Amino acid sequence: MLRRYASKGRRLWSQRRLRARNASGHARGLFRLEATIAMPPESLRVGRPSTFQDVALTTMGRMNMAGLRPEHDVLDIGCGVGRTARYLCDFLKEEARYEGFDVREDVVVWCQTHITPLFPNFHFQYTPLFNTAYSTDTTLQSAAEFTFPYPDNSFDFAFAHSVFTHLVADVTRNYLREINRVLRPGGISYTTWVLFNDDPTAYSHPITRKMHHDPSGTFAVRNLDIPDAAIGYNEAFVRDEFSSNGLQIVEPIHPGFRRMQDVIVATASGIPSSR
Numbered sequence: 001m002l003r004r005y006a007s008k009g010r011r012l013w014s015q016r017r018l019r020a021r022n023a024s025g026h027a028r029g030l031f032r033l034e035a036t037i038a039m040p041p042e043s044l045r046v047g048r049p050s051t052f053q054d055v056a057l058t059t060m061g062r063m064n065m066a067g068l069r070p071e072h073d074v075l076d077i078g079c080g081v082g083r084t085a086r087y088l089c090d091f092l093k094e095e096a097r098y099e100g101f102d103v104r105e106d107v108v109v110w111c112q113t114h115i116t117p118l119f120p121n122f123h124f125q126y127t128p129l130f131n132t133a134y135s136t137d138t139t140l141q142s143a144a145e146f147t148f149p150y151p152d153n154s155f156d157f158a159f160a161h162s163v164f165t166h167l168v169a170d171v172t173r174n175y176l177r178e179i180n181r182v183l184r185p186g187g188i189s190y191t192t193w194v195l196f197n198d199d200p201t202a203y204s205h206p207i208t209r210k211m212h213h214d215p216s217g218t219f220a221v222r223n224l225d226i227p228d229a230a231i232g233y234n235e236a237f238v239r240d241e242f243s244s245n246g247l248q249i250v251e252p253i254h255p256g257f258r259r260m261q262d263v264i265v266a267t268a269s270g271i272p273s274s275r
C-alpha cells in the first residue's frame, strides 16, 4: 500500500517537473518522461554531444523492431550514463525490471542518483573490470572471467549498445555465453558491432576500412596500443561465436548507417554452453 502511494507521489512529482520544463520551452518529444530526467554533464557522455539523443532514439526504434516490449525484463550491458535507459523509463511498464551495469563507476553513480529515485524499477550496478580504454587499472578482474551478477533465466531482452566494439575477443566470447545464460529460453539479444568481411564485394562497416587488421583475420583495431578504444570483428568469427554460445541469429544482420553500428538480433537457446 505504502509502495503504491510512494510510486504515485513520484509520478506526480515527475509530471510537475515535466510541466515546468515545458513551460521553460524544453523540448517534449514522444517520450514525455525522458524530459523529467536531468541531462548528464558532457564529461560523462559518449560520442558527440549533438548526437546523444538521436542515437538513443534510433536505438529505441531498432530495439522495438527487434522485439522489445513494455512488459520485458531488460538487461543493459555497458549501460554508460543511461543514454538508452532514460528512454526505456518511458517505455517499460512499472512492473518490468531494468538492470544496467558498467565498468565505469562515475556513470553508474550518476544513473543511481538521477534515474533510480524517479524510476525505482531501474537498477544500476558498478562492476569493476579491466578495459584498456574505459577502466585501465590492471589489478582489476578480467572481463573474460566475469559472471554477470544475475541468476540464470532472468531477462526477456538483453542489449549492449556500442559495447562489443570495445571488447577484445575473449571478453566477447564470455559475454555472449553470459547473455545466453541470463536470458530466458527464447529471450532476445540485441547487440551492436562494426563488422567486416573478407570478400571485398560483401558488406563491411565503413570504419573498419580505417582500422589495423590483425593477421589472424578475426578482428581489427583503431589503436594498436588501446585495443578496446574501437574494435571491429570479422562477421564469420562473430557468427561462429554466437552459435557456439547458444545464441541463434535472427537474419539478417542489420547494417549500420550514419554513425550507427551494425545490429545483430539473436534468440537464446536456454541451453548453457560449456566453458
Ligand SMILES: C[S@@+](CC[C@H](N)C(=O)[O-])C[C@H]1O[C@@H](n2cnc3c(N)ncnc32)[C@H](O)[C@@H]1O
Binding pocket: 046, 077, 078, 079, 080, 081, 082, 083, 084, 101, 102, 103, 104, 107, 129, 130, 131, 134, 143, 160, 161, 162, 163, 166, 167, 171
Ligand atoms: C561507447 S560506451 C556506450 C555506453 C552505452 N551503452 C551507450 O550507448 O551510451 C561503451 C561502454 O561500455 C562500457 N564497458 C567497457 N567494458 C565493459 C565491460 N567489460 N563490461 C561492461 N561494460 C563495459 C564502458 O565503460 C562504456 O560505458
